[in-house]
Amino acid sequence: MLMLLLICSWKVDPDEVNALAQLMTWKSAVADIPYGGAKGGIGCNPGDLSKSELERLTRVFTQKIHDLIGVHTDVPAPDMGTNAQTMAWILDEYSKFHGHSPAVVTGKPIDLGGSLGREAATGRGVVFAAEALLAEHGKAIKGLTFAIQGFGNVGSWAAKLIHERGGKVIAVSDITGAVKNPNGIDIPELLRHKESTGSLKDFQGADSMDANELLVHKCDVLIPCALGGVLHRGNAADVKAKFIIEAANHPTDPEADEILAKKGVVVLPDIYANSGGVTVSYFEWVQNIQGFMWDEQQVNRTLQNYMTRAFHNIKNMCQTHDCNLRMGAFTLGVSRVARATLLRGWEA
Secondary structure, eight states: OEEEEEEETOOOOOOHHHHHHHHHHHHHHTTOOOOOOOOEEEEOOOOGSOOHHHHHHHHHHHHHTTTBTTTEHHHHHHHHOOOOOHHHHHHHHHHHOOOOOOOOOOOOOOOGGTTTTTTHHHHHHHHHHHHHHHHTTTSSSTTTTEEEEOOOOOHHHHHHHHTTTTTTEEEEEEEEEEEEEOOOOHHHHHHHHHHSSSSSSTOSSSEEOGGGGGGGOOSEEEESSSSSTBBBBBTGGGOOSEEEEOOSSSOOOHHHHHHHHHTOOEEHHHHHHHHHHHHHHHHHHHHHHTOOOOHHHHHHHHHHHHHHHHHHHHHHHHHHHHHOHHHHHHHHHHHHHHHHHHHHHOOO
């Protein structure tokens, strides 16, 4: 069974979709959830469309793929440019053809069978991953400094949870601007400012900064939560963080990876670090199949168990093969898929 993540972006193209589908395969295997990987997208800019136009587009898209998706076949979930409302439209349109089937999509609104904790899941998973990594190095979130690139769903939840744990978020950026405060930013206040103004600009509790400078800002932990390829040959040598948690998909290109490794920077790879979202999508699917919904505490506790166990599995793979965390994660994912393939008798 596949987990299909849906993108609405003007940048979407077949090569990107194929690459991300493969990435989802390894991510699901690393997380140890019973999904394969799939990706799908519509080439558009959702910001240019009205709500009614987005709804019509989503419903027509669902009409074209309703025979390809299904509760035990291919389960869509939201990604860039899509959200719980998008999933609600897909569920409704699919149900016209196949009857009410809440388990056919995840990331739904709570009122339609969505899971508690799903909205925060990716950001919360990033924090659980960071806790597991830091514990391995005898550290904890409390007292460390963090720089977060991206203040959308993932970045804002990660910042909020880090702040609650006593971590000091000293720099934040998004497409509207960037702010810094060496004494720590009041994240609840920044969230209120962003909600009321739609921007990080003019926030009174921090100074403005060049958004490009955030990636090389002095901090203990850097968390890229925005676009891919932001760490590259041109800036990797200037990174001052000791740890990088890849909350975005593929934020570090191969050349930057080599440079960072030589500098001794520990990089926690995206296929593990941002797997909290797909993991709680799996929990949502399980709840829908069971017809029994979990409380939020159970969702968060089970997510923490999955993230912590996955980290230790990656570390074991690193020790076995004497490799870094990225290679360990890919080796774990590929080996699990290969083993399942052999057990099913699909030998070449």
